[in-house]
Amino acid sequence: xxxxxxxxxxxxxxxxxxxxxxxxxxxxxxxxxxxxxxxxxxxxxxxxxxxxxxxxxxxxxxxxxxxxxxxxxxxxxxxxxxxxxxxxxxxxxxxx
Numbered sequence: 001x002x003x004x005x006x007x008x009x010x011x012x013x014x015x016x017x018x019x020x021x022x023x024x025x026x027x028x029x030x031x032x033x034x035x036x037x038x039x040x041x042x043x044x045x046x047x048x049x050x051x052x053x054x055x056x057x058x059x060x061x062x063x064x065x066x067x068x069x070x071x072x073x074x075x076x077x078x079x080x081x082x083x084x085x086x087x088x089x090x091x092x093x094x095x096x
């Protein structure tokens with residue numbers, strides 16, 4: 001089975017303190033779902049139409065595991081911290 005990847009980019013973060021609270025809840029929920037953080041931070045370099053936005057890449061045993069983690073009660077509680085604090089894009093992709 002191919003690994004699954006959770007990719008998030010943050011278009012804006014208007015309340016950085018909310019990110020701290022989110023991280024306290026989201027990190028353990030993601031790790032409990034089998035997630036392993038591979039990338040977390042600002043890009044080192046961008047090209048073409050790339051935007052200089054915070055990016056997070058998390059590896060999971062499968063896309064199903066990533067989606068189940070996102071939909072879990074623990075992660076959903078973490079999401080409440082971000083309401084009105086960030087604008088972001090999340091994508092799930094299967095590895096090759």
